[in-house]
Amino acid sequence: MATQTKLQTGAWLETPGPNARVVIRNDLPIPSPSKGEVLVKLECTGVCHSDVYGITGQTSRSTNIMGHEGIGRIVEVGPGASQDLLQKRVGVKWLYSYCNECEICEVNVTACPNQHNSGRDVPGTFQQYVVSPIEPLTMIPDTLDSAMAAPLLCAGISIYSAIMKLDLKSGQWLVILGAGGGLGHIGVQIAQRKGSKVIAVDTGEEKRKLCMDLGATCFLDFKTDDVTTEVKKLTNGYGAHGAVCLSGIRAGYELALSVLRNLSSLVPYKMAVHGFTIIGSSVGTKAQLDELLQMAVRGEITTITKVHEFEELDDLLEKLKRNQISGRVVVKIPQ
Numbered sequence: 001m002a003t004q005t006k007l008q009t010g011a012w013l014e015t016p017g018p019n020a021r022v023v024i025r026n027d028l029p030i031p032s033p034s035k036g037e038v039l040v041k042l043e044c045t046g047v048c049h050s051d052v053y054g055i056t057g058q059t060s061r062s063t064n065i066m067g068h069e070g071i072g073r074i075v076e077v078g079p080g081a082s083q084d085l086l087q088k089r090v091g092v093k094w095l096y097s098y099c100n101e102c103e104i105c106e107v108n109v110t111a112c113p114n115q116h117n118s119g120r121d122v123p124g125t126f127q128q129y130v131v132s133p134i135e136p137l138t139m140i141p142d143t144l145d146s147a148m149a150a151p152l153l154c155a156g157i158s159i160y161s162a163i164m165k166l167d168l169k170s171g172q173w174l175v176i177l178g179a180g181g182g183l184g185h186i187g188v189q190i191a192q193r194k195g196s197k198v199i200a201v202d203t204g205e206e207k208r209k210l211c212m213d214l215g216a217t218c219f220l221d222f223k224t225d226d227v228t229t230e231v232k233k234l235t236n237g238y239g240a241h242g243a244v245c246l247s248g249i250r251a252g253y254e255l256a257l258s259v260l261r262n263l264s265s266l267v268p269y270k271m272a273v274h275g276f277t278i279i280g281s282s283v284g285t286k287a288q289l290d291e292l293l294q295m296a297v298r299g300e301i302t303t304i305t306k307v308h309e310f311e312e313l314d315d316l317l318e319k320l321k322r323n324q325i326s327g328r329v330v331v332k333i334p335q
C-alpha cells in the first residue's frame, strides 16, 4: 500500500441483505475535497431506519458506508473555497447534493431527480471523514450540542415538514402513529409547540412515558387499547383533525384512516422511500431545517438521544431493525 494514503476508521457494510452486518475497518482512505467541496471531520452521527432499509436491501444502495445524520467540523477546503469555512460546524444530511439546474430544483431542491444521497450512492457518515459539496451543508448553531442536533438532520426535519403540511389550527387534534420512535418523539414536541393536542399512539410503557413527558395530551397503546374508539371519545365522536402515520405496515395506515374525522388530512410518511409519498412529504427545505434548529436552540424541542460508542453500531442497527429503540440513537465517531 502506498505510504502517502491517509487512512481512517469507518463502519463498512459486509454481506448486504437480511443478515447484513457492519464491521469497523481502519483501512478506509480519507477523501480529498475537489472544487466546491470541503472535508468534514465528523464528531457524531445519528442512526436512522433508512440505514437499516439500505443494509438489508429493501432500498437501493451503492456505497458500503451508510449514515446521513452527521455533525462535524470543516478541516480542509477544496480549491477556490473560502478559508473562512475552516472549523465551521456543519451537518451532513441525506440530501448530499442536487443539480440546481433542473426544473424541479427551481421549485424545491430536496426533490431534485439528479440528487445524490449520503449513505445511498455516496459514502455516508458512519466514518471519520466525509467530503461534501459546500452548498447543501447545514450550519449548526453554536449553542446546540452535536448529539442533540444530529437527529434533527433527518428524523427531525422529516417530521417537521410532515406536520407543517397538515396546516392544523391551534387546539386541533393530531394523531401520531409511531409516536415513540426517532421521528415520532420529535413530532410530539413540534406539534405540541405549534398548538396541537397530540394523541400519541405506540406500544409499551417506555414509549408511553416518553410521549407523555414530551407533551402528548394522551397516549394510546395499539396493542392493548381500542385506538379508534378512544380517539372518537376524545374528539366528540368526530375523530382527529389530522394524522401522521410513521408506521411502515399496512395495519398502521388502516388505523390512521379509522381515527380521522371527515374533511381531515393524513400524511402517510413512508420512510422506505425517504419521504416521497403520495402527497409528496419529503425531507423538508433548508429554511425549515434552520427554523427547526432554532426551535432546539430555544429549548422548545429536544431530541432524546442516547449516545453510544462507534463499536456498538452493528448491534444498534440490529435493534433498530427489531423496533427496539425508543427515541433516537447517536454514535460517537472515534477522534
Ligand SMILES: [Zn+2]
Pocket: 048, 049, 050, 051, 068, 094, 154, 155
Ligand atoms: Zn434518515
Ligand SMILES: [Zn+2]
Pocket: 098, 099, 100, 101, 102, 103, 104, 105, 112, 113, 114, 115
Ligand atoms: Zn435538480
